[in-house]
Amino acid sequence: MELKGLNFIGNELSGKGKEMFNAINPANNQKILPGFHQATEEEIQVAIKKAEDAFIIYRNKSGKEKALFLETIGEEIMKLGDDLINRCCEETGLPETRITGERGRTVNQLKLFAGLLNEGSWVDARIESAEPERKPVPKPDIRSMKKAIGPVGIFGASNFPLAFSVAGGDTASALAAGCTIVVKAHPAHPGTCEMIAEAIRNAVKRTKMPDGTFSMVHGISTEVGMTIVKHPLIKAIGFTGSFRGGKAIYDAAVQRPEPIPVYAEMGSTNPVFILPGALREKKEEIAKGLTASVTLGVGQFCTNPGLVFYENSEDAKKFKEKAITSFSEVSAGTMLTEGIKNAYKNSIESIKKYDGINFLAEGKPGEGNNGTAYLIQTDASSFLSNEKFEEEIFGPSTLNVISDDKSELIKAAKNLKGHLTATLHATEEDLKNYKELIEILERKAGRLIINGYPTGVEVCHSMIHGGPFPATTDSKTTSVGTLAINRFTRPVSYQNFPDEFLSDELKNSNPLGIWRLINGEMKNAAV
């Protein structure tokens, strides 16, 4: 498709602003055509007003209607064909196989939510029957279910130009919840954003959703995003990106006259613990697996394992040798943007200056925006005395933290802040001996992994891609998987409502056949 460089103000294309910008191909730092119009204040206002007007209609769409809409978005994305893949590769420097895979993930994510809506039990319907004869006071009939929260602002990430961008997890879950959305396009892949926006617009039209269900605005200035965050009609924010960006949005949102929830996934360092038995039995396998996980996609994943903890031993030394070999063989790869490459380079230069830091291995060098892999080492006591070492370095590097013994390893674990994931490489015996460690990590991360790698986030019902601050601004939620829908809802009780004025989910006859908690018992039958 031919790109126009315009904003999507509901179904209308609009380019009233004079501020223009271009996508840059990170492989050669060349501008890519066309130019994109940054949205004006007025355009954003209109988009949000449309989102509010559309919400009044869209919130009442049935699960089946919303499911069809989501599936249609997926179909329209597939229809974009190679145009999408080519533009996305050009804008991000990511290889075709990766983008094709990510497209599959994005479409499957939309299908997963469509399935959730078709099944319908996700609303957590609860019914308590009246007891008019109860003493001292009669018990009323009370029912509750989750309802859509209102228009939502969504900020995509640069590192997943499809799965965490315009039609990513935040969009899928917010639309599934019954919310209308205003998306801030990521300026690193505006052409990809436009294509996906066009797919969503076509789906809006094909399934007759109200104009304003979806809008997308471009911007390189932070003002564009902040206008969305601060707007009184916006009732929640979804964000994936840097700590700095997410925290700024959070701070603005909690200071509004009406504070709103911000679901910011701000990345983490994803500690990995290699326990003695695993170190003894699987050192080679883990050294290779870890290298692959650290350097996958040039290390540009939120779940990149940037911290590896183990105790000093002969096995540890051998493991380290193998990891050095693996890291030395890693080719440099093009990073997403020149800015990200520079930030990575600066972080690496900066950490080099600290006492107790030792660079063990370096991958193959690269030119331009290529990122080189680094294997770095420190000791647990240095780690414990320097907060900086826990901070995310966005790129293909990892810091091995070597402790003298088990108690120092436990101490380092206890000292950790919040992360998206925590991983253990362990034998059965290790797990028995390190039960305390598992319990500590349960309080530090949203997902615990045994004998695997944190990269590769399964999109399913039991996935928690979240975790305590600073990994996210709301540890009670996930931005991947079906539980993500809860973020954009709130529960509402209905007392003494005549059956016909209740939503289908709460009607006595249970016309949707969903699971409900009826007088404390889970049932999928009529009342």
Place this chain on the structure above:
Amino acid sequence: MELKGLNFIGNELSGKGKEMFNAINPANNQKILPGFHQATEEEIQVAIKKAEDAFIIYRNKSGKEKALFLETIGEEIMKLGDDLINRCCEETGLPETRITGERGRTVNQLKLFAGLLNEGSWVDARIESAEPERKPVPKPDIRSMKKAIGPVGIFGASNFPLAFSVAGGDTASALAAGCTIVVKAHPAHPGTCEMIAEAIRNAVKRTKMPDGTFSMVHGISTEVGMTIVKHPLIKAIGFTGSFRGGKAIYDAAVQRPEPIPVYAEMGSTNPVFILPGALREKKEEIAKGLTASVTLGVGQFCTNPGLVFYENSEDAKKFKEKAITSFSEVSAGTMLTEGIKNAYKNSIESIKKYDGINFLAEGKPGEGNNGTAYLIQTDASSFLSNEKFEEEIFGPSTLNVISDDKSELIKAAKNLKGHLTATLHATEEDLKNYKELIEILERKAGRLIINGYPTGVEVCHSMIHGGPFPATTDSKTTSVGTLAINRFTRPVSYQNFPDEFLSDELKNSNPLGIWRLINGEMKNAAV
């Protein structure tokens, strides 16, 4: 029991501070003995450290163990007998029947959570089986459930000295979730707080819960509470009280280096809409019912209906006459504290000065800390032009807002902020004609009531005692009913965990027999 006026630092009684205060009997403004020791900074620090240490043990208690603990708290409260009732009446000015009823509610609330824990499905266990053969990548085994969030700070309210205080809904739900707690006692009923704290301490000992599971500190200075809110080991706050108090806590919590969730229920004005058919058919009944609801407990309920909307008509005039008669007959009652009485008086004096305000009726006058009932009137256009009119007046008054027609009524409804409840008095025909109004109110309140009154909050599975800001600081939650437990949990995923290292809730054999979402299907069987 003999009161000691001390703080509960875990199981230790402590009174290191020199700052002392007394409870005041609001019926005669006399000090009640003994004096209470405000907690020192050090005592609070120790309590929180104990809560953290206890959490490491308490979080792993089984549902059945926690259930027994909650039931034992209830037993110990009942054992306090008339001592509790007498002291509570003396401190609050509330009548014996009310306090006896509230005690029943408090004990039943503990039993309800015990039942939830014994049943066990509340953890929302989810299991997705591995598919090692899946292409292009194998699917791992992933399971998730809710886990306790950490030590919690709890602030009780003055208006429910039992049900929203030391062993109230926040305590019951936080302990049920597996969190340890540090309660800030309410200085208006410190003796009642001490008795309940003693009951909880006895239950901690009897059921062998770790020392530090429960602490309670006294304070008349806001510093005591703020020390809890700002402490890095505290992971969430439960609060019921004024907007000013709740908002100050929220602001402090979101500005912490690690922001934490604040569940503040800050009251509301609970709009009631009387639609034309109901006004025609049930004017007398509604006038009486509304008067009773407004003046119940001297109007000191969060769900007090402080705003009544209807359209001008002959029926409206007759309804008003009947309401005037009802209000004129209401006796004044002792309010909770002199401060509350003065605030009520000042609010009434203050609203008198506004244009468009007309006092229709006044209840019987009262002396000392007695609060007099007021029926106040304004027109919808004055209401729309003055934000002040929507603010809660804590006490037995209500503001009738009379609109010229349906469209003005709808406009007033659209303009509302967030409330705990919204009520409709309506015939079937009214409900059909005012569908738009119901939809507007669904976005304004946590609970919608038809042909009833908002006072009387049922403690059950489907109760939402919450609502959009400024009614609460988190519209996605409730502070009454079993859903309140979710506030003190966060979900955690477990990837590739051997069965024996999983919690019972997630084990293949389903030893607890709970409902789980297994590969997308709700089942209470083994995997």
